[in-house]
Amino acid sequence: MKNLSRPVPPGGTIGIVGGGQLGRMLAMAAARLGLQTCIYNDAPDAPAFQVTPHHVVAPFEDADALAAFAARCDAVTFEFENLPAHAIARLADSVWVAPGADALAITQDRLSEKSFVEKLGLAVAPFRDVSSSEQARAAFADLGGPAILKTRRFGYDGKGQAKVTSAEECAAAFEKFKGAACILEGFVDFAFEASVVAARGADGSFAAYDPPENLHEHHILRSSTVPGRLSPAQGDAAKAIARTIADALNYAGVLAVELFVGADGSLTVNEIAPRVHNSGHWTIEACQCSQFEQHIRAVAGWPLGSPVRHADVVMENIIGAEADAWENLAKGGALHLYGKKQARPGRKMGHVTRLKE
Amino acid sequence: MKNLSRPVPPGGTIGIVGGGQLGRMLAMAAARLGLQTCIYNDAPDAPAFQVTPHHVVAPFEDADALAAFAARCDAVTFEFENLPAHAIARLADSVWVAPGADALAITQDRLSEKSFVEKLGLAVAPFRDVSSSEQARAAFADLGGPAILKTRRFGYDGKGQAKVTSAEECAAAFEKFKGAACILEGFVDFAFEASVVAARGADGSFAAYDPPENLHEHHILRSSTVPGRLSPAQGDAAKAIARTIADALNYAGVLAVELFVGADGSLTVNEIAPRVHNSGHWTIEACQCSQFEQHIRAVAGWPLGSPVRHADVVMENIIGAEADAWENLAKGGALHLYGKKQARPGRKMGHVTRLKE
Numbered sequence: 137m138k139n140l141s142r143p144v145p146p147g148g149t150i151g152i153v154g155g156g157q158l159g160r161m162l163a164m165a166a167a168r169l170g171l172q173t174c175i176y177n178d179a180p181d182a183p184a185f186q187v188t189p190h191h192v193v194a195p196f197e198d199a200d201a202l203a204a205f206a207a208r209c210d211a212v213t214f215e216f217e218n219l220p221a222h223a224i225a226r227l228a229d230s231v232w233v234a235p236g237a238d239a240l241a242i243t244q245d246r247l248s249e250k251s252f253v254e255k256l257g258l259a260v261a262p263f264r265d266v267s268s269s270e271q272a273r274a275a276f277a278d279l280g281g282p283a284i285l286k287t288r289r290f291g292y293d294g295k296g297q298a299k300v301t302s303a304e305e306c307a308a309a310f311e312k313f314k315g316a317a318c319i320l321e322g323f324v325d326f327a328f329e330a331s332v333v334a335a336r337g338a339d340g341s342f343a344a345y346d347p348p349e350n351l352h353e354h355h356i357l358r359s360s361t362v363p364g365r366l367s368p369a370q371g372d373a374a375k376a377i378a379r380t381i382a383d384a385l386n387y388a389g390v391l392a393v394e395l396f397v398g399a400d401g402s403l404t405v406n407e408i409a410p411r412v413h414n415s416g417h418w419t420i421e422a423c424q425c426s427q428f429e430q431h432i433r434a435v436a437g438w439p440l441g442s443p444v445r446h447a448d449v450v451m452e453n454i455i456g457a458e459a460d461a462w463e464n465l466a467k468g469g470a471l472h473l474y475g476k477k478q479a480r481p482g483r484k485m486g487h488v489t490r491l492k493e
Numbered sequence: 494m495k496n497l498s499r500p501v502p503p504g505g506t507i508g509i510v511g512g513g514q515l516g517r518m519l520a521m522a523a524a525r526l527g528l529q530t531c532i533y534n535d536a537p538d539a540p541a542f543q544v545t546p547h548h549v550v551a552p553f554e555d556a557d558a559l560a561a562f563a564a565r566c567d568a569v570t571f572e573f574e575n576l577p578a579h580a581i582a583r584l585a586d587s588v589w590v591a592p593g594a595d596a597l598a599i600t601q602d603r604l605s606e607k608s609f610v611e612k613l614g615l616a617v618a619p620f621r622d623v624s625s626s627e628q629a630r631a632a633f634a635d636l637g638g639p640a641i642l643k644t645r646r647f648g649y650d651g652k653g654q655a656k657v658t659s660a661e662e663c664a665a666a667f668e669k670f671k672g673a674a675c676i677l678e679g680f681v682d683f684a685f686e687a688s689v690v691a692a693r694g695a696d697g698s699f700a701a702y703d704p705p706e707n708l709h710e711h712h713i714l715r716s717s718t719v720p721g722r723l724s725p726a727q728g729d730a731a732k733a734i735a736r737t738i739a740d741a742l743n744y745a746g747v748l749a750v751e752l753f754v755g756a757d758g759s760l761t762v763n764e765i766a767p768r769v770h771n772s773g774h775w776t777i778e779a780c781q782c783s784q785f786e787q788h789i790r791a792v793a794g795w796p797l798g799s800p801v802r803h804a805d806v807v808m809e810n811i812i813g814a815e816a817d818a819w820e821n822l823a824k825g826g827a828l829h830l831y832g833k834k835q836a837r838p839g840r841k842m843g844h845v846t847r848l849k850e
Contacts, residue, residue, distance in 0.1 A: 146819055146830045164521055167544045170819070170830025170843065187524045189546045424778055424827050424848050439824045446848055447803045462503055462527070467796045470781050473503045473527025486527065491781050491803055 142232065143437035144210040146170035150432060151209030151231070155182025155191070157474040157484065158215035158412050161420075163187045165428035171436060176205050183475045184215075196223050206231040213389060213435045217244045217410050218290050234338065234388040234435045235410050242385065243410045246288045246319050256380055259404040261396075262322035269307040275320040276306040282323055285309045287316045297355070324404050326396035330366055333416035334378035335430040335440055338388040343430065343443040344375035345423065347395070348451075350415050356482060360415040360451045362422070366397065373403055381408060390431035392416060414484070418451040419443070421470050421489045448492040459485035499589065500794035501567040503527035507789060508566030508588070512539025512548070514831040514841065515572035515769050518777075520544045522785035528793060533562050540832045541572075553580050563588040570746060570792045574601045574767050575647050591695065591745040591792045592767050599742065600767045603645045603676050613737055616761040618753075619679035626664040632677040633663040639680055642666045644673045654712070681761050683753035687723055690773035691735035692787040692797055695745040700787065700800040701732035702780065704752070705808075707772050713839060717772040717808045719779070723754065730760055738765060747788035749773060771841070775808040776800070778827050778846045805849040816842035 144150065150166050152159045155177030163173040164187050174190040175182065185191045190208070194201030196219055203226065206212065211232045217240055224237045242248050250263050264275035266285065276283060285306055287296035296316070298309035310318055329352060334344035349364020350357060366374065378393050385391075392413030394406040416427035425433070425441025433440055454465065459479050465471050469490035479485055501507065507523050509516045512534030520530040521544050531547040532539065542548045547565070551558030553576055560583065563569065568589045574597055581594045599605050607620050621632035623642065633640060642663055644653035653673070655666035667675055686709060691701035706721020707714055723731065735750050742748075749770030751763040773784035782790070782798025790797055811822065816836050822828050826847035836842055 143820065146816070147832065147834065160524075164524060164544070167517075167521060167832070168827075168829050169823070170832050172543055172832070185546060186529055187521070187544055189542060189548075191546075421781055424846075429827075433823070438820065441823070441827070459503070463500065463795065466526070466790070466798070470525075470786075470798070472525050475504070475524070475527050475529070477504065489781075 142211075144171065147172065148210040148436070149174055149190070149208060150435060151176060151205055151212035152184065152215060153196070153212065153219065153227075154215035155179075155184040156215055157183050159184035160187055160474060161417075161428045161472075162213070162215060162412065162432060165426060166432045168429065169432060169436075169438070171432065174205065174208050176202075181477070186475045196220060199226055202226045203230065211435050211437070213431065214240070215411060219244075235385070235391070236388070239385040239387050239410050243408045244289055246286055246407070247317070249408055250319065252384070253381065253405045253408070256384055258377055258380065259402065261324045261404060261406070264320045266306075266310055266318040266320050269310055272307040272310040272318070272320065273303040276300065276303040279320060279322040284321045284323070285313075285318050286321060287313050287318050289317070324396045324406075325398065326404070327399045328365055328397050329406070330364065330374065330395045330397050330403075331360075331392050331413065331415040332374040332378045332395065333390060333392045333413055333419070333427050334375065334382060335390045335427075335434050335443070336379075336382040336387045337434050337440050338437060340383070341440050342379050342382065343440045344378055345416060345419055345427065345443045346445045347371050347374040348415050348418065350394075354482070356455060356484070357414045357453055359453070360418055362418060362445060362449050367401070370397065370401060370403065377403060377405065385410075389434045390416070390427050414453065414487075415451075417472070417487050418449045418489050419445075420472075421491055422447045422449040449489060450492075451487055451489045453484055454486040454488065456481045456483055456485065462486075499568075501528065504529065505567040505793070506531055506547070506565060507793060508533060508562055508569035509541065509572060510534075510553070510569065510576065510584075511572030512536075512541040513572055514540050514843075516541035517544055517831060518774075518785045518829075519570070519572060519769065519789060522783060523789045525786065526789060526793075526795070528789065531562065531565050533558075538834070543832045553577060556583055559583045560587065568792050568794070570788065571597070572768060576601075592748070593743070593745065596742040596744050596748075596767050600765045601646055603643055603764070604674070606765055607676065609741070610738065610762045610765070613741055615734055615737065616759065618681045618761060618763070621677045623663075623667055623675040623677050626667055629664040629667040629675070629677065630660040633657065633660040636677060636679040641678045641680070642670075642675050643678060644670050644675050646674070681753045681763075682755065683761070684756045685722055685754050686763070687721065687731065687752045687754050687760075688717075688749050688770065688772040689731040689735045689752065690747060690749045690770050690776070690784050691732065691739060692747045692784075692791050692800070693736075693739040693744045694791050694797050695794060697740070698797050699736050699739065700797045701735055702773060702776055702784065702800045703802045704728050704731040705772050705775065707751075711839070713812060713841070714771045714810055716810070717775055719775060719802060719806050724758070727754065727758060727760065734760060734762065738762075742767075746791045747773070747784050771810065771844075772808075774829070774844050775806045775846050776802075777829075778848055779804045779806040806846060807849075808844055808846045810841055811843040811845065813838045813840055813842065819843075
């Protein structure tokens with residue numbers, strides 16, 4: 137293992153695995169701090185390749201490419217959690233990796249994630265392990281319906297999910313996922329959705345942003361509004377949930393916790409994202425230190441920045457062909473486009489942040 | 494001339510001549526809008542090369558390199574004004590260039606700049622053309638002292654300037670500048686310095702930021718504070734001055750006008766910078782659309798963004814060895830480091846912006 141210098145000084149290189157818009161915005165935040173970045177992605181033409189001269193194109197399982205990448209970097213992080221565990225272990229052999237392999241292992245599997253959150257004494261939706269058609273039927277009978285069958289791994293934006301209203305539907309949905317391990321989740325009755333984006337330094341320091349209210353359409357985030365309908369007390373409770381989780385994971389970096397907010401004010405943990413999060417994009421304009429800079433600071437071992445919000449704000453995603461209206465979108469707010477060539481349906485092409493003036 | 498598409502659509506390429514920190518921050522702003530950038534610089538290892546995969550290293554007089562650069566770009570701009578006029582003309586032959594050659598020609602020469610401003614009916618320091626030792630003596634006798642002899646071209650951060658207190662000193666200073674054409678400026682009695690950073694679109698649209706109060710040390714900007722001691726009425730007057738100048742230049746892009754503010758409230762134009770300006774760096778954090786994004790919008794033919802300031806703010810430059818304290822500087826605010834390897838005395842290494850929370 138090389139002699140790791142922490143904090144990584146200006147001029148050092150942060151490796152970012154994943155070349156999408158999150159990697160792109162992380163690289164731009166690193167540049168502001170005088171840090172260089174190298175992006176590792178499994179396909180060329182990645183959005184993040186447009187904002188740094190250094191990148192690697194190789195499969196995420198390529199041991200040699202990972203080793204060479206690690207050798208170029210002073211610290212490594214990820215823009216997404218669905219990486220093979222052995223790839224992370226390979227990187228961690230030779231370079232500081234944040235968040236660590238443990239945090240990724242827990243959060244990339246819905247069953248281990250939910251079990252972990254439940255053990256911390258935090259509210260989660262009722263859930264059952266589903267590894268066979270028989271278990272699928274039994275789980276539905278146990279939880280009652282309607283419920284949602286979800287693959288344990290590799291789901292995002294509603295992919296790998298099916299709503300089921302009977303034991304037979306539940307078994308059929310399991311078959312459709314081709315034997316992938318699943319969990320069945322009971323429905324949570326909620327008034328609205330929210331999230332909390334927070335950072336923990338490797339030294340235990342902690343900084344949470346104000347929790348936005350989130351609106352989803354077709355399982356894709358449509359908008360985040362701050363302040364939303366969360367009361368200040370609920371906001372504090374949400375931040376405390378994020379801290380409990382981050383401390384228990386001995387986390388370094390930014391994480392997001394998606395929450396269901398009940399009509400009775402209760403907060404139920406939906407899922408944890410061990411990375412910067414779409415519902416935190418508004419921090420670029422509304423806070424002195426954005427979630428992207430905050431993550432880079434935590435990964436590089438720098439002091440965390442201020443998460444104080446200095447404006448009310450709404451962030452709206454630009455999805456698919458909506459990006460064609462870029463000229464109009466540029467009139468109304470801070471426009472972010474991710475450099476993606478093809479505007480496929482459901483694809484996140486950019487976002488607009490509007491500060492209330 | 495190629496078929497120019499304006500506005501330049503997302504995915505298009507903005508060429509930036511000059512690879513310093515201004516070019517770097519312009520490139521980062523372009524990336525947020527989904528635009529690509531190509532940096533042209535006369536030396537390798539430029540700060541701006543770290544934030545884009547596309548660059549050219551060639552002398553600013555290299556006609557072939559300029560032509561090839563223009564061919565790669567959909568629009569071209571500059572991070573500094575001291576470019577040979579024929580290089581600009583060469584670019585403008587084949588690509589949209591903003592600001593245009595006329596604006597650069599006027600503002601890169603102190604004599605033409607001051608004459609231009611005076612003709613607009615705006616206050617400037619008294620000045621005289623100095624092209625010989627005899628003129629140097631006569632100019633001093635005419636204006637009285639103390640006064641400042643300045644080379645007409647290529648001055649920045651106090652370079653090419655000498656304070657003179659007698660006709661003989663004035664002639665000696667002229668000799669020291671080795672025959673470079675100069676002007677002699679009478680001293681302006683001012684209470685403090687300010688500036689106004691504003692943008693004009695090629696369509697005549699206009700957007701000005703709140704004018705900061707500026708503090709200089711050893712001819713280098715130390716800090717910009719908004720709001721400073723300018724009254725709201727003086728702020729409006731400063732914005733009106735910027736608009737008068739921008740309209741008269743038929744300007745496209747961001748410009749800055751440095752001002753002396755008299756104890757009686759008078760505003761005297763010191764100089765015009767036909768580019769983004771150090772005294773506007775605070776707009777990154779304190780405004781929805783920064784001066785860098787604003788300039789890219791104007792150059793690309795996009796609608797201008799909102800210049801509304803949503804927080805009180807102080808920007809401080811990090812000069813020379815001050816950058817060694819980066820870890821402490823990172824604690825107190827939004828830290829920007831420019832990726833320069835050597836912290837030479839007087840060199841701008843970065844800046845810190847502090848929002849008042």
